[in-house]
Amino acid sequence: xxxQRNSVKSVFCRALLMxxxxxxATLIGFLFRQIGLTETSIVMVYLLSVLLTAWLTSGxxxxxxxxxxxxxxxxxxxxxxxxxxxxxxxxxxxxFTVMTITALITSTLTSHAKRNERSAEERxxxxxxxxxxxxxxxxxxxxxxxxxxxxxAIGDSFGCMVACLCFDENGAPEKFFIQRISEGKTIxxxxxxxxxxxxxxxxxxxxxxxxxxxxxxSVYGKESLLGMVRISKKNAEDILEAKKHLLRSMVESTALxxxxxxxxxxxxxxxxxxxxxxxxxxxxxxxxxxxxxxxTGILGASSAIIExxxxxxxxxxxxxxxxxxEDSQWLIHMVxxxxxxxxINQGTMKVTKTPEAVEEIVAAAANQxxxxxxxxxxxxxxxxxxxxxxxxxxxxxxxxxxxxxxxxKHTPTxxxxxxxxxxxxxxxxxxVVDNGNGISEQELPYLFEGYALGEKNSSDSSRGMxxxxxxxxxxIKAHDGKLEAANGKxxxxxxxxxxxxx
Amino acid sequence: MNNKALVLVVEDDETxxxxxxxxxxxxxxxxxxxxxxNDALSAAASHCPDVILLDLGLPDIDxxxxxxxxxxxxxxxxxxxxxxxxxxxxxxxxxxxADDYITKxxxxxxxxxxxxxxxxxxxxxxxxxxxxxxxxxxxxxNYEKRLIKLAGKVIHFTPIEYKIVVLLSRYAGKVLTHDFIxxxxxxxxxxxxQALRVNMANIRRKLEENPAEPKYIVTELGVGYKMAEEV
Numbered sequence: 001x002x003x004q005r006n007s008v009k010s011v012f013c014r015a016l017l018m019x020x021x022x023x024x025a026t027l028i029g030f031l032f033r034q035i036g037l038t039e040t041s042i043v044m045v046y047l048l049s050v051l052l053t054a055w056l057t058s059g060x061x062x063x064x065x066x067x068x069x070x071x072x073x074x075x076x077x078x079x080x081x082x083x084x085x086x087x088x089x090x091x092x093x094x095x096f097t098v099m100t101i102t103a104l105i106t107s108t109l110t111s112h113a114k115r116n117e118r119s120a121e122e123r124x125x126x127x128x129x130x131x132x133x134x135x136x137x138x139x140x141x142x143x144x145x146x147x148x149x150x151x152x153a154i155g156d157s158f159g160c161m162v163a164c165l166c167f168d169e170n171g172a173p174e175k176f177f178i179q180r181i182s183e184g185k186t187i188x189x190x191x192x193x194x195x196x197x198x199x200x201x202x203x204x205x206x207x208x209x210x211x212x213x214x215x216x217x218s219v220y221g222k223e224s225l226l227g228m229v230r231i232s233k234k235n236a237e238d239i240l241e242a243k244k245h246l247l248r249s250m251v252e253s254t255a256l257x258x259x260x261x262x263x264x265x266x267x268x269x270x271x272x273x274x275x276x277x278x279x280x281x282x283x284x285x286x287x288x289x290x291x292x293x294x295x296t297g298i299l300g301a302s303s304a305i306i307e308x309x310x311x312x313x314x315x316x317x318x319x320x321x322x323x324x325x326e327d328s329q330w331l332i333h334m335v336x337x338x339x340x341x342x343x344i345n346q347g348t349m350k351v352t353k354t355p356e357a358v359e360e361i362v363a364a365a366a367n368q369x370x371x372x373x374x375x376x377x378x379x380x381x382x383x384x385x386x387x388x389x390x391x392x393x394x395x396x397x398x399x400x401x402x403x404x405x406x407x408x409k410h411t412p413t414x415x416x417x418x419x420x421x422x423x424x425x426x427x428x429x430x431x432v433v434d435n436g437n438g439i440s441e442q443e444l445p446y447l448f449e450g451y452a453l454g455e456k457n458s459s460d461s462s463r464g465m466x467x468x469x470x471x472x473x474x475x476i477k478a479h480d481g482k483l484e485a486a487n488g489k490x491x492x493x494x495x496x497x498x499x500x501x502x
Numbered sequence: 503m504n505n506k507a508l509v510l511v512v513e514d515d516e517t518x519x520x521x522x523x524x525x526x527x528x529x530x531x532x533x534x535x536x537x538x539x540n541d542a543l544s545a546a547a548s549h550c551p552d553v554i555l556l557d558l559g560l561p562d563i564d565x566x567x568x569x570x571x572x573x574x575x576x577x578x579x580x581x582x583x584x585x586x587x588x589x590x591x592x593x594x595x596x597x598x599x600a601d602d603y604i605t606k607x608x609x610x611x612x613x614x615x616x617x618x619x620x621x622x623x624x625x626x627x628x629x630x631x632x633x634x635x636x637x638x639x640x641x642x643x644n645y646e647k648r649l650i651k652l653a654g655k656v657i658h659f660t661p662i663e664y665k666i667v668v669l670l671s672r673y674a675g676k677v678l679t680h681d682f683i684x685x686x687x688x689x690x691x692x693x694x695x696q697a698l699r700v701n702m703a704n705i706r707r708k709l710e711e712n713p714a715e716p717k718y719i720v721t722e723l724g725v726g727y728k729m730a731e732e733v
Contacts, residue, residue, distance in 0.1 A: 332607050357699050359706065359713045360721040366714065371612070380714035386703035393723050394589070419714075 014057040018066050021056075025049035026073055033078065042078050043099055046070040047106070054107030058114040067103035071096050126246045129157045133250055137257035146261060147178045147227065148186050150254040154229065155180040157246065158239055161232035164254075165191055167225050169262070173197050177230070201228050215240055217251050221259035229254070283341075286467045290334060294327035301327075329372070333405075337471045340398045344478045351478045353390035358382055358421050358428060361393055365400035366419070369408070376408050378417040387421065389428045389499050395475045396430075396499070399483075402468040403432040403495045410493070411436030426502060427481075432495045438487040447485050448473040472497075506532040507621055510551035512542040512568070513583065514561050518606075522555065525610050531617070539563035543571055546578065553620045556600070557583045558591055566595055573599040579620035583608075589724035596679045596725065603677065603725075619675040619731055636671055639733030641709065641718050643671050652709060662687060663705050666698075667729075670719060675731035677722050702727060 029042040053066040072085070075096060080088045087093070133153040140146040147164040155162040163179035176188040191197065200209070201218050202225075209216040212233075219227040229251055231240065240247065301320040305312065312320075344351055359382040366380055400419065407417045417434045439447065448469050469485075476483040481499040488494045509526050513519040514537045523533050534549050536542050539560045546554060554572070558565030569580060582595040582603040592603045601623060604616050635644040640653040650657050650667060659667060665687050670678060680695050688694045702721075706713040720728050 328607075355696065355699070357703055359703065360699075360723065362714045363716055363721055364723040367720070371609070380712060382714040384707075386700060388699065397723055421714075 014059065014062060017056055018053045018062055018069075021049040021053050022046075022066065022069055022073060025070070026077060029074075029078055039074075039078055039095075043074060043095065046074055047099065047103055050103040050107050051110055054110040055114060058111045058118070060108060060111060063107035063111055064104065067100050067107060070103055071100045074099065126157075126243070126249075129153065129246065130249050130253055134253045134257070137253060140257065140261070143226075143258055143261055144178060146254060146257050150229070150250065150257075151178055151180040151186060152184060154231070154247065154250055156183065157250070158231070158243070160239075161234065163189065163230045164219075164227055165197065165230070166227045166258075171198075171224055173201075173228075197228070201225060217247070219251055219255045219258065221255055221262065226255055226258040226262070283467060283470075286470075287334070287338065290467065291331070294330050297327045298324050334467070336398065337402070337468055340395055340475060341471055343392060343395055344474060349474075349478055351392040351395060351475075353392060353479070355388045355390050356393040356396075358387040358389055361391075361397050362400065362419060362421060364393075365397045365404065368397075368401050369404045372405070373408055376413065376417070378404065378408070378419065381418070381420040383421060383423055387423055387428055389501060391479055391499060392475075396479070399472045399475050399497065400430065400432070402472050406468060406495070407432055407434040407436070407493065410434070423501075424498075427498045427500055430497050430499070433488060433492060435488070435490070435492040438491050439485060439493050444485065444487075448483065506530060507553070508532045508534065508549060508551045509617060510534045510536070510542065510545055510549060510554045512536055512539070512555065512560065512565075513557045514538070514559070515557075518557075522613065525613060526617070529614055537561070539565065539568045542568055546572060546576065551578060552624055553617055554578055554580045555583055555617075556580055558595065559585070566591075566598060569595060569598045569600055577624075579624045581616055581620055592725055593679050593681070596677055597681060601676050622731065623675055636674065638671075638674065638718060638730055643668065657708050659705070659708065660701075663701055663708075666701055667705060667709075667719075670727060670729040674729040677726050677728045679726040681726075683726065 025045045025048070028045050032041050032045070047070070050063070050066045050070050054063045075085055075087065075092070076083060079092050133150065136149045136153070137146055140149055143166050147166050151162040151164045161180065163177040165177050166174050168174060173191060173194055175191060177191050178186050179189045180186050200216070203209075204216065204218050207218045207220065215231045215233055217229045217231075218225060219229060231247075233240065301323045305317055305320055362380055362382055366378075369376075369378070404417065404419060411417065411434045415435055417432070420431045420433070422429050422431075473483050476497045476499075479499055481497055483495070483497040486494045486496070509531050511519060511522050511526070511533055513522065513535070516537075519535055519537070523535055526533050534545050534551060536545050537560075539562050542554070542556070542560075545551075556565055556568060560568070565582070569582070572578070572580065579601045580599070582592065582600045583606060584592050584595070584603055585606050592605075595603060601620050602616050604613060634646050635642065637643070642651040643649070644651075645668065648664065650659060650664070666683065669683060669686050680698060684692060684694050684698055688697070702719070703713070705719065706716055709718050710716045717733050718730055720730060722728055
């Protein structure tokens with residue numbers, strides 16, 4: 001890589017090295033002759049210099065050049081006649097030939113070995129880079145983090161600008177590139193021309209596109225397009241060419257990681273959907289059961305009045321009409337609960353929160369309860385200082401109505417029912433307490449599961465609370481809060497829910 | 503009786519229409535029933551009703567459009583009848599000039615109370631008199647002396663709080679939306695709903711025995727505030 005980038009300079013350097021080595025050999029040769037050593041030793045010195053040249057320059061051309069040059073130098077300086085290429089003894093021809101061939105073979109072998117070593121080193125580095133990348137990718141928590149890790153790894157290996165554009169589940173590109181700007185630092189860069197990018201990626205032959213400024217690679221998963229990696233060619237053209245396969249394997253690892261992540265996401269989603277489906281099924285079953293009872297009552301009572309208009313006395317008629325009224329009220333109440341559930345976002349199971357003053361919510365809930373149970377008294381307490389909690393006010397009001405109504409219905413007239421709100425650290429705690437009989441131990445675990453309770457007991461008890469508590473539970477959960485039920489110290493039930501203040 | 507108050511009921515659902523007219527008739531109101539928006543407009547002009555009960559979901563034109571056209575020429579009190587959990591619809595109707603709203607399903611007592619309140623407001627408006635003082639329960643407001651008394655004791659308000667209380671009392675019985683109050687107190691182009699909430703909390707602490715059970719200023723969740731006409 002580097003040798004190619006600075007090739008001219010490098011060739012010059014190595015030529016200089018070769019000349020220096022040969023000169024050194026020649027000088028040593030003169031020294032040997034001075035002290036009376038034979039020419040054989042001088043040949044050996046020349047061979048050594050050729051070997052060193054091959055070792056240090058690791059180029060075939062230099063090996064051949066050095067071998068031939070060494071022979072000629074030996075011929076010129078050390079065979080008679082000295083300082084001439086002529087030879088007196090034809091026996092030298094054999095020496096020259098053998099010397100050249102020996103030099104050639106040894107030097108070529110050496111340079112081969114040297115090159116093998118270097119490419120092995122490079123391969124090791126590449127394997128390591130890919131391994132490191134794969135390793136880090138397994139720790140990524142989302143697709144963007146994967147892209148982040150990948151662009152950093154590619155950028156580190158190639159020393160260039162890298163960006164990655166992720167595609168979402170539907171195969172549409174996201175609005176931004178994740179771009180590496182310096183070591184370990186990435187930014188999000190807006191991606192423009194969505195359609196053009198899609199076309200561009202789809203048209204890439206062999207999964208890459210070699211543009212003038214950029215080198216683009218598509219990241220394909222098992223089934224779908226996952227992203228595109230774009231590498232700036234500035235300062236990196238040669239290295240990209242040389243290490244294309246490294247780049248490919250890094251992109252391949254990224255694709256694998258993204259694919260794995262998508263698959264895991266898909267699995268979680270279908271699990272969640274199955275749960276939702278079950279919940280919906282339970283709810284539907286509970287609703288149809290709960291609807292049937294009061295509707296039967298209304299139908300029966302109204303037809304009784306119409307069909308027996310003459311024979312019914314006034315008291316009976318009033319009683320039947322009162323039943324109709326009560327059943328209708330119950331139905332309305334249930335429909336309100338169901339409407340509440342539709343306010344929870346089905347996809348995220350979250351609600352839209354706005355800051356609301358707690359006392360206003362409590363007052364609104366109490367107002368409704370007053371209307372429905374004008375004879376029942378209950379006490380309300382809110383904090384002295386204004387407590388503002390982010391919430392969906394209508395839904396929290398619905399929860400309070402349900403809890404208060406529940407408490408009122410399950411306690412005899414004249415019992416104490418109270419609602420209190422207080423601040424505890426970073427939460428608002430809402431509590432509805434009564435002094436009735438409390439909740440039985442068997443019921444406690446199934447309280448928020450809606451139908452589970454009604455199924456075991458008589459249909460009448462399911463009418464007591466119906467789906468109310470399970471609706472409350474979903475609402476509080478959608479607020480990131482927690483709903484609990486317990487029995488108070490001196491009897492009676494305590495329903496408590498906690499909402500975060502932030 | 504010729505001086506029976508006349509209620510125009512604009513409602514397309516027959517059952518609900520029947521039940522509303524039964525209640526109103528038996529309580530001594532005269533009624534005119536129409537089921538379409540266009541009929542409502544002509545009936546309002548020809549019968550000159552004292553109160554209009556307007557359902558927002560009508561078969562021909564939208565209830566809010568009926569309200570807009572009505573408000574171009576008359577100040578007859580309008581009570582909007584709307585389905586639950588359509589706060590935006592209610593707020594829009596109130597901002598368009600409706601006096602009050604009632605949410606389906608509603609009971610007899612609630613309907614009658616709202617109609618009574620609307621009638622009182624209509625009479626007050628017809629008088630065109632700006633009264634010098636008003637009182638609800640133990641609360642007395644004297645506009646000239648800029649005094650607010652609760653059970654005979656003067657209560658001190660900050661200027662903004664005073665303005666809010668006066669605004670609500672001038673429209674006692676009518677629901678004022680958050681937007682309306684904010685615009686009246688802080689002026690247009692502001693969004694001080696949060697400030698309004700804080701001021702309301704302070705007012706409640708000065709006026710009400712228990713802020714969780716307000717008697718004088720009632721919160722209409724997601725819509726606005728209303729000063730009670732009677733306690």
